[in-house]
Amino acid sequence: MTTAPSAATASAAREIPGRMVAGDLVYRTPPAAVFTRSNGVRLYDVDDREYLDGEAANGALTWGYDAEIVREACLRAMAMPGLPSFCESSLRISVIDRLADRFERAVGVPGRVAVELGGAQGIEMALRIVAAHRGDGPILCFQGGYHGRSPFTAHLSASSRYRASQPWPGPEVVRLPYPDCGSCPHRPLNGGCNAACASMVERLGTNDMLGVPGAGASRGVAALVVEPLLNVGGFALPDSGHLRRVADHVRSLGGLIVVDEIFTGLHRLGPEWGFQLHGLDPDIIVASKALTNGVTPFSCVWAREPLADPAVFPPGSHSSTFAGNPHSLAVVDTVLDRWAGWPGATESMAEFARELRTALEVVAKRDVVRSVEVVGGLARIELTGPHASAVRAKAARADQRPGLLLASTGMAPSVVALHPPLVTSVADIRLMAEVLDDSLKELEGDI
Known part of the structure; x- marks a missing residue:
């Protein structure tokens, strides 16, 4: 006996390319952008819209999109x-x-x-x-x-x-x-x-x-x-x-x-x-x-x-x-x-954490945010409700400003995380925080 898919599952399935098995696409960032190039901590889609990578390929991209490594x-x-x-x-x-x-x-x-x-x-x-x-x-x-x-x-x-x-x-x-x-x-x-x-x-x-x-x-x-x-x-x-x-x-x-x-x-x-x-x-x-x-x-x-x-x-x-x-x-x-070639990495990461914490001070004041915790190169933003997927979708929208790719998981629907490449500049950390703050402000208007 087979079970009919739910309406939400059927809707999501329509967004998957016809020949692609969807098993590994549960965390696909909405909207489903198709990327064509990258540089530093930025990605660009087929329409040349810009995205800041705040999840570093789930922690893999420590050095960002560094073509010299390849x-x-x-x-x-x-x-x-x-x-x-x-x-x-x-x-x-x-x-x-x-x-x-x-x-x-x-x-x-x-x-x-x-x-x-x-x-x-x-x-x-x-x-x-x-x-x-x-x-x-x-x-x-x-x-x-x-x-x-x-x-x-x-x-x-x-x-x-x-x-x-x-x-x-x-x-x-x-x-x-x-x-x-x-x-x-x-x-x-x-x-x-x-x-x-x-x-x-x-x-x-x-x-x-x-x-x-x-x-x-x-x-x-x-x-x-x-x-x-x-x-x-x-x-x-x-x-x-x-x-x-x-x-x-x-x-x-x-x-x-x-x-x-x-x-x-x-x-x-x-x-x-x-x-x-x-x-x-x-x-x-x-x-x-x-x-x-x-x-x-x-x-x-x-x-x-x-x-x-x-x-x-x-x-x-x-x-x-x-x-x-x-x-x-x-x-x-x-x-x-x-x-x-980075002998002081541990000390540098302490500074990275301070910059990340400072940039997210404005985010921590949002009504929809319960807490912000920073450890090393990772910031955990706990929301007041199961809004992680909505925040990710809003942040990823690249219209009047760059999109921001955030991390979240199905097991923690009230948490989003920002863990960008460890070579992210202070200016880009602050820009990521601004995009995230704009997204949270929009969420507060919705709820």
Whole structure:
């Protein structure tokens, strides 16, 4: 028996090109502009209308639309434009060493790096390493979390929509309460993290009702998978103390700590890696988006020794036709050169955050805005109602002024986010804030 689509679904479907599967277009910015060129932090559509990119390809475009990255990478890859998948290259060895150096400086211990295609594949790789050490025990993650939509990672992500069409039941997953102190029903009146939340964490593995086996169980906890900031879950920044308590307790139960840095890695939250903001001590790190500035798919997994040692994770444990793709590796190599040329990035991001906070002061005064929070290169604007899609549509309209592309998610309909390329100038940050303020003013007139 088939179910007829709703009127809203049918209306949206009419806007999708006839030969295009619409599954990945849920966040398409209205109006559905068709872009033809880009420069810096700007996009231009087929009618040459101008748009400011305030969501940086969901955090991938740290360096903006920098054609020089593409040109330099192509020049590096030209000597070997294709390479058989089971052949090694000096470029791949160099890139892995450079990535390992960055992770090891941040964590303080040696480890090994594996490369993959996208973020979901990186999470799957991380949990293969977990399984090699901890078996198929339950995986802990947070309500509101997002770790991909592949047949495996969809089971870790919060939304039931991601599991609507899946070929298998998935791993055993235990979801911990949504770690946003701002919306937690147990939050004390003076703010902060309630002692009851800490007590709940301490009960994991001691009370069977919570579904987590104890430290001595034959099939114990496998891992905790955590985002330093919940992207799809509404750009919520968890309480650092609470995260550390959860991680410490999971480790006491025998589980490994996997940090998903796909969105937060490379200074999006200020420090080089989001886990540094919280003082977490990861066993495994997954990074992706900003490593290639959105030019090509690529992810990597770092695991502290000896988790990915060949004796435990031997040749043949994983394989990917494009893991040694010279073009992707050349892009990463070029992007890493950019980071190497920005030695004061953490300090610069503190200034970026101050400018973003100052520019949004006028926005925070709007009646339709409940709060504005800035962390590193991301601003979270919480509205007084489920108006995120309306604000995005108004901001994206490029008529008398540039359009502004904002981020929002279906799981948090009252939140929009501004996280532009980290090279956005002060003048453009202020212009983005002006366009957003105009859109909120128009929304107030509508409601």
